[in-house]
Amino acid sequence: MKKYILSFALACMSLLSFAQANYEKVMTEKIAKIETCKTPEDFQALANDFQRIAEKETTKWLPNYYAAFAYIQKGRVLMREGKMQELDAVADQAQKFIDAAESVEKENSEIHLLQKMVYSLKMMVNPQERYMTFGMKAQDELNKAEKFNPNNPRVTLIKAEDIYFTPEQYGGSKIKGMELFKAALEKFNSFKPKTSLEPNWGKEEAAYFIGLEKAK
Amino acid sequence: MKTKLLFLISFFSFALSFSQTKITGKVTFKNKGIGEINVTLKDTYDGATTDSDGNFSFETSEKGNQILTFTHPKYNEVQKPIVIEDKDVSVNTELKEQINEIDAVVISAGSIEASDRKRATALLTPIDIYTTAGADGQISSALTYLPGVQKVGETEGLFVRGGTGTETKIFMDGSLINNYFSSSVPGIAGRDRFNTSLFKGNIFSSGGYSALYGQALSGALMLESVDLPDQSSYDFGVSPIFLNGGFQKLGDNKNYSYGATLGYSNLNLMQKIFNFNTNFIDAPQGLNGDANFRIKTKSGGFLKYYGMFDTNRMGVKTESLEPGYDFALVRLKGENTYHNLSFKQKFGKYLFNTSASYSYNQSDLNFSTETNQIESEKTELLNDGNYINFKAVIDRKINKISALRGGFELNYANEKLNFGEVNKNYRDLISSGFLETDLGFSNNLSAKIGVRAENSSYLNKNNLAPRFALAYRLAKDWTTSFAYGLFFQNPESKYINSSADLDFQKSQHYIFQVQRSTEGRSLRFEAFYKKYDELIKTQNIVPNSNQNQQVQTAFNNNGNGFAKGLEVFWRDKKTFENIDYWISYSFLNSKRDFLNYPVSLKPSFAAEHTISVVAKRFIPEWKTGVNLSYTYAKGRPYYDIVTQNDKNIIRNEGRLKDYNALNLSFNYLPNIGKKDSKAFTIFVLSISNILGNKNVYGYNFSQNGSRSSAVVPPVNTFVFVGMFISFGVDKTQDAINNNL
Numbered sequence: 018m019k020k021y022i023l024s025f026a027l028a029c030m031s032l033l034s035f036a037q038a039n040y041e042k043v044m045t046e047k048i049a050k051i052e053t054c055k056t057p058e059d060f061q062a063l064a065n066d067f068q069r070i071a072e073k074e075t076t077k078w079l080p081n082y083y084a085a086f087a088y089i090q091k092g093r094v095l096m097r098e099g100k101m102q103e104l105d106a107v108a109d110q111a112q113k114f115i116d117a118a119e120s121v122e123k124e125n126s127e128i129h130l131l132q133k134m135v136y137s138l139k140m141m142v143n144p145q146e147r148y149m150t151f152g153m154k155a156q157d158e159l160n161k162a163e164k165f166n167p168n169n170p171r172v173t174l175i176k177a178e179d180i181y182f183t184p185e186q187y188g189g190s191k192i193k194g195m196e197l198f199k200a201a202l203e204k205f206n207s208f209k210p211k212t213s214l215e216p217n218w219g220k221e222e223a224a225y226f227i228g229l230e231k232a233k
Numbered sequence: 234m235k236t237k238l239l240f241l242i243s244f245f246s247f248a249l250s251f252s253q254t255k256i257t258g259k260v261t262f263k264n265k266g267i268g269e270i271n272v273t274l275k276d277t278y279d280g281a282t283t284d285s286d287g288n289f290s291f292e293t294s295e296k297g298n299q300i301l302t303f304t305h306p307k308y309n310e311v312q313k314p315i316v317i318e319d320k321d322v323s324v325n326t327e328l329k330e331q332i333n334e335i336d337a338v339v340i341s342a343g344s345i346e347a348s349d350r351k352r353a354t355a356l357l358t359p360i361d362i363y364t365t366a367g368a369d370g371q372i373s374s375a376l377t378y379l380p381g382v383q384k385v386g387e388t389e390g391l392f393v394r395g396g397t398g399t400e401t402k403i404f405m406d407g408s409l410i411n412n413y414f415s416s417s418v419p420g421i422a423g424r425d426r427f428n429t430s431l432f433k434g435n436i437f438s439s440g441g442y443s444a445l446y447g448q449a450l451s452g453a454l455m456l457e458s459v460d461l462p463d464q465s466s467y468d469f470g471v472s473p474i475f476l477n478g479g480f481q482k483l484g485d486n487k488n489y490s491y492g493a494t495l496g497y498s499n500l501n502l503m504q505k506i507f508n509f510n511t512n513f514i515d516a517p518q519g520l521n522g523d524a525n526f527r528i529k530t531k532s533g534g535f536l537k538y539y540g541m542f543d544t545n546r547m548g549v550k551t552e553s554l555e556p557g558y559d560f561a562l563v564r565l566k567g568e569n570t571y572h573n574l575s576f577k578q579k580f581g582k583y584l585f586n587t588s589a590s591y592s593y594n595q596s597d598l599n600f601s602t603e604t605n606q607i608e609s610e611k612t613e614l615l616n617d618g619n620y621i622n623f624k625a626v627i628d629r630k631i632n633k634i635s636a637l638r639g640g641f642e643l644n645y646a647n648e649k650l651n652f653g654e655v656n657k658n659y660r661d662l663i664s665s666g667f668l669e670t671d672l673g674f675s676n677n678l679s680a681k682i683g684v685r686a687e688n689s690s691y692l693n694k695n696n697l698a699p700r701f702a703l704a705y706r707l708a709k710d711w712t713t714s715f716a717y718g719l720f721f722q723n724p725e726s727k728y729i730n731s732s733a734d735l736d737f738q739k740s741q742h743y744i745f746q747v748q749r750s751t752e753g754r755s756l757r758f759e760a761f762y763k764k765y766d767e768l769i770k771t772q773n774i775v776p777n778s779n780q781n782q783q784v785q786t787a788f789n790n791n792g793n794g795f796a797k798g799l800e801v802f803w804r805d806k807k808t809f810e811n812i813d814y815w816i817s818y819s820f821l822n823s824k825r826d827f828l829n830y831p832v833s834l835k836p837s838f839a840a841e842h843t844i845s846v847v848a849k850r851f852i853p854e855w856k857t858g859v860n861l862s863y864t865y866a867k868g869r870p871y872y873d874i875v876t877q878n879d880k881n882i883i884r885n886e887g888r889l890k891d892y893n894a895l896n897l898s899f900n901y902l903p904n905i906g907k908k909d910s911k912a913f914t915i916f917v918l919s920i921s922n923i924l925g926n927k928n929v930y931g932y933n934f935s936q937n938g939s940r941s942s943a944v945v946p947p948v949n950t951f952v953f954v955g956m957f958i959s960f961g962v963d964k965t966q967d968a969i970n971n972n973l
């Protein structure tokens with residue numbers, strides 16, 4: 018009898034660990050895809066993948082985090098293509114997942130950084146008109162992201178991008194931006210995510226910008 | 234042994250579950266494949282996203298009865314049960330478009346909406362108004378650069394499509410503003426009293442407006458006041474003609490805010506510098522202030538209050554047209570106040586919206602003459618008006634784009650007028666009820682059907698006004714809409730100076746519009762026909778023989794008229810980098826037999842052709858915005874009409890010369906984009922009518938009609954310089970204190 022119970026328990030555990038392993042496996046697989054996505058369609062597909070996981074794993078913040086991140090990346094690609102009219106809709110989608118992530122995981126630097134990126138996208142729809150609202154909100158969120166984890170290299174990376182792409186007459190600076198990219202890279206080198214699934218993107222981006230300077 | 238068996242079974246079942254089944258299919262909408270559809274095997278991680286042809290494919294290890302879901306924000310979700318065995322599964326699906334507010338076609342016949350930021354059709358925002366050269370930051374002036382609004386310089390008000398300035402009413406958060414413009418003297422238009430930045434957006438309707446609004450024969454301007462500010466701030470502005478300051482304080486929980494401003498203006502200094510056409514004996518000056526609070530209640534309601542007071546005065550001296558007098562003088566003292574309290578809250582499907590406003594206006598005009606430097610005794614024209622407006626609307630959503638709303642409005646006016654022998658006390662309560670429904674049949678077809686009923690206690694009459702509008706999307710970016718409506722308006726009280734049996738004045742609008750809007754560009758054509766009936770007819774009475782100030786009094790409603798026209802509007806923010814420009818053209822053909830017109834005439838406020846161009850360019854390198862505007866209006870007709878032996882006759886008539894004005898303004902923002910800056914400063918330099926065109930607004934005639942003088946703007950070319958600074962309240966101090 019004992020054996021039955023034991024074997025039943027074992028079977029249950031193996032099932033459970035299988036499920037757990039499956040979550041990690043799928044997440045690892047999808048997170049790896051982030052680097053290969055290029056087009057808005059790629060990012061949309063990735064966002065959908067994460068959404069599926071998020072719908073099942075309602076107690077985890079990471080699937081929602083990555084779904085939001087994929088939407089934001091989609092928005093950033095659209096922005097570079099000059100399709101400003103579509104940014105609002107994409108940002109609203111990202112916001113849904115940020116809210117879901119935030120409801121599980123509070124005061125997380127990574128989530129607040131995404132929130133900052135969403136506000137920046139919203140601002141870019143019409144900077145002249147929205148600077149005072151979304152520009153300010155974005156700044157607020159960036160400060161929070163920095164406060165919750167001063168060593169988060171992504172915060173430094175996004176700051177660097179902001180300054181790098183802001184024209185000098187608006188207080189931007191390529192030089193200051195470059196310094197921040199270097200600071201970000203340093204932080205990336207010493208950054209260890211808590212688990213293998215936690216956000217760990219951005220290092221290549223920092224390296225890319227530093228590479229730009231070296232290429233000159 | 235049994236244990237081993239169990240292990241074996243469970244292992245086997247795992248192994249089994251790893252055998253993969255391929256699921257493929259195609260997702261279509263109207264028989265065309267659509268991309269970016271999220272296909273999910275419900276409650277699993279498995280699924281795929283369709284490619285641009287609508288195809289998808291994925292593998293799963295799940296077995297048995299499963300549900301496949303198809304989701305996309307723009308389409309209705311579809312669930313399809315499938316059975317997964319060993320064979321591959323193929324599932325094709327046709328999706329239905331989701332009806333939603335963003336994609337639904339908007340009824341835009343007659344209206345230009347600038348509040349709805351979600352929609353690309355947003356045309357005129359507060360920033361647009363501030364950066365329109367020649368608009369002086371006034372909403373009403375900026376609107377004259379849109380099609381359908383006439384440029385009438387000598388009188389305040391919005392002259393829409395052959396309508397008088399009083400045929401367009403202005404509302405704030407649903408409540409009528411009875412004193413939107415400052416008191417004025419004849420020939421010099423009053424200004425907007427309300428600060429443009431008080432309103433986050435506006436809907437301007439040049440015809441066919443909603444049944445929620447009434448008492449305007451031509452148009453309606455619906456202003457929406459700002460909600461909670463994003464942060465606390467204080468600001469001030471300084472220029473040679475005014476000085477003002479204010480603050481906005483946002484509560485710590487961001488659920489309430491309050492603020493106030495105070496301003497003083499005086500044209501005295503400019504009068505010394507510029508060569509004014511108008512001889513001001515008292516330079517225009519004024520003191521104004523306002524206060525507001527906004528509270529978000531715990532239950533999700535939103536309470537807003539805005540109150541203001543304003544005093545203004547000026548004195549004008551003109552050469553007298555009457556023999557025996559050298560000059561005619563008029564002095565104005567105006568005082569008024571406006572208070573608006575509104576509340577809205579959602580209760581489930583119901584949105585409850587109520588607002589109340591009170592305004593008090595006093596305008597004290599003194600007329601006198603001067604002969605051999607001796608001023609005559611003054612004749613006083615004293616106007617006192619008290620107005621109360623109350624409105625309640627309940628809005629119920631039926632589905633995502635359909636709604637039903639209804640409510641009532643009470644509009645009470647009590648006016649006293651003293652002018653020589655005339656002592657008038659006018660009271661009127663207009664009670665109205667209205668019902669309206671938005672019907673969204675699909676994202677491509679929607680309708681609005683409404684009706685409004687009114688009773689006027691003064692006229693002791695009722696009216697019933699049906700209104701109807703339809704919008705249809707012709708193609709992706711092209712929409713067309715049609716609007717019809719019946720509109721009523723009480724005779725203006727200023728024409729009610731003797732007893733007469735009067736009725737509502739009436740107009741009917743037919744508007745047809747075609748619009749194309751794409752990213753950064755919009756193009757609209759609008760054709761309209763407007764028919765007027767029961768307009769009031771008046772006769773002139775001259776209460777004081779020393780003055781040529783005539784008073785008209787209404788005696789019946791036998792007037793009528795029409796206006797028809799064609800308008801084109803083109804706005805483009807995309808073609809040229811950093812340049813936003815728009816062009817509007819209006820053709821207007823109008824005739825009216827109303828007021829003292831002896832026969833049907835082209836109204837003196839209606840120009841046949843109006844063209845305006847507005848261009849704005851921001852030059853990032855200089856942190857400077859350069860704004861240009863130009864208006865051309867074909868010369869309007871003018872008339873000298875007098876009443877002789879109870880008959881109105883035209884003594885003089887003619888056509889004014891064409892109106893032309895080129896305006897230029899610069900905004901310099903030295904701190905823009907500086908991350909560490911705590912102050913936002915804007916320097917403004919604006920030059921209106923830079924070419925110095927000598928525009929004429931009309932003519933005044935002497936009592937016998939033999940002499941006349943032109944009504945001209947107070948100054949031909951005007952230069953304005955000003956500085957505006959706003960500070961976001963510094964939070965660093967708070968942060969330091971909290972950490973100590």
